[in-house]
Amino acid sequence: MMTIGENMFLGNERRIALGIDWDETYRQADKLLRQVGLKEPATTLIKDIGTGKQQLVEIAKALSKDVKLLILDEPTSSLNEQDTKMLLDLLLSFKKKGMTSIIISHKLNELAYVADRITVLRDGSTIETIDNPEHNIDESRIIRGMVGREMTDRWPQREHNISEEVGMEVRSWTVHHPLYPEKTVVDSISFFVRKGEIVGFYGLQGAGRTELAMSIFGKSYGQQISGELFIDGIKMTLGSPREAINAGLAYVTEDRRGNGLILMKCIRENTTLACMRKISRRGIIDAEEEVLAAIEYRNRMDIKCHSVEQTVGTLSGGNQQKVLLGKWLFAEPQVLILDEPTRGIDVGAKYEIYCDMNQMVADGKSVVMISSEMPELLGMCDRIYVMNEGKSVAELSAEEATQEIIMAKILQSVAKEGSMTS
């Protein structure tokens, strides 16, 4: 509800005798926004700009305090590639002006691009510091420090036994924005996933992938949803997450802290939450069965904790993600939809999550993987759908897909849109 300018000078207001000098606030804010490459006027409401731009506002805010040292913690985790590039270039330009920046990130290519020196931390201690004067360090060199060994395969091998049977199919799925019904967020998307198949969804931020997944998962997003959904060949209408879970769907959210886990509760309670009927009879919880189930999934997911009674909020990001995935595997879904399953977690945990996905498809289940990291999609998926602006713009098999082709498909669709509107 606040404007960009108000946010930037929060707690650091430009004052005049009896209040705040708004003209000065917005004048300075505009200047700083230009510095970070934003063209929006400072009077824009913060909620009306995308997360990528919000991140830039955050940096502009830091600049308003005349900083000498800028520390960024995972600044790009919610940004698309374009915004990321812009942010990183901004850091390089700050460097020329003599400002020091520390960037904390899981994205190795970004570090390689921007950092002069890279320090690897693992289990709370410093492993090594690598100089990177030419900005061309090999990613596997960093990974070696992170996992303590050379990691030859970033993606586990698996047998491809894709069945002919289709696990889930969606036909001309259309979803409108929950607040602005005239805005189409997902526009007539059709796709299918076979049993034993991992299907990927790639798209830039705002392409409508999360919205597509959530609207399929019991209409958890949007309004005026239309289209047909088939699970195991049977047409379904799923009106609530409960119905979706009962139909064999699971949706692992991209925002584990926001709408995935109950951080104040323990591993045990989080694990069983989506499928309480497995550990209860007539609505009465069998406490012992619940503990055993939680321990089983703790072991299966290899969650590092001192007991299943540990509060989830105290776990590391990777372990939280494993709890979240364990929770949904506990529900024994036929179709598992993963939304950014490896965001903000370390390389070792990523690998384990990939293995869990492979296990799912080896058991003849279907997996849908939404990701903004192209290499992992290319490494994991059998087929990849490319989305842009709510539309499906390409369907590529694993063999034909490359980073260049995917980006080209997106750019083509943007160009087409442009020519149609102009």
Added chain:
Amino acid sequence: MKETTAKGKTLTTIKSVMVKNTMIIILILVFILFDILTQGRLLYAQNMSNLLLQNAYVIILACGMLLCILTGGNIDLSVGCVVCVCGSIAAQLMDKTNINAILVIFATLGVALIIGCWHGFLIGYKRIPPFIVTLAGMFLFRGIARLILDSKTINCQNDLFLNIFSSYITFPGIDAGEVKWSAFIAGILVSIVYVIMSFIGRVKKSRKGYSTPSLGSTLTKISVISACVVFYSWKMAHYKGIPIMALWCILVVLIYAYLTKNTVFGRNFYAVGGNEKAAKLSGIDTNKIFFSAYVNVALLAGLCGLIVLARVGSVNGDTGTQYELDSIGACFIGGASAYGGSGTIGGAIVGAIVMGIINQGMSIYGLNTNWQFVIKGAVILAAVFFDIRFNHKNTAK
């Protein structure tokens, strides 16, 4: 060197026991304090018996209020006024008509249920903030109660009704004398059953092969609790025996303790309060949970209205004033989180008893009511402060 580490270890165990049972320790300290201040008068059989009867309303309301607080720190400001409405409906029905008291009880609870559904509908399905809905309810039902009473005080003289709520259980034969032995026998039976149940549970757990708390701590817990039960029943035996109202309280407490601890339905309240969005995506009907919380609290307020009517013997336009605040206070003293998602019925009951002891201790001591308010406020603040300090260190960021 070795000695100091051993000492350090015992110190940390003592500390962890203290931290886990902060409220119980506060309860004991408050009890001892007022016992000394009143020169033992707090321990008189009559005072001990009244301790429960005078606070029955807080205990019952706190059970319902806890459900609301669990859903996300939401409170129900209207309970005091719902108590008043239900009390006055029952009183008027019995005073002006000849309807059987049992029917009156059901009719009153029916009205409470309708009020609960109304609040639950607005809060759960229309998503109007609970604070506003129940604030409106507070004015609305206070006014309606006064209209029903026609601004008078109505007495209740229906024997059947009074028997159901405010009489004492006596068995002819053993309770004829000065000491009502039935109360003492009941107390001993309850503690025996409790001891046996705890041991069976423990054996079952260790047989399944997962960790049980140390034998020492279990024994301490069992012996403290059974000692309290036996002691309290001894006191009741020396007054008038087991009050029926105590049975109502125990029934409500047991039902809600079981509900919150052992059922999927109860677990859902914690999930919704812990993270509403996550709960929703996990298939929980969050609207229904909000709805149920307010239905339950209103139903209990209805029961409370009947109990208060029976205990006081009359109802007027001010009956139930500030009951909502007492029950909210009990929940928070008992360790419920003001943001929802955590808190137990046991804690809320301990909270209710702490407030009750403070109230009664201060009255017996002869402190005037103005000071009683000051001290009650200070105790709520202190209790919650210590709770956050020791138990929620990792969550308070």
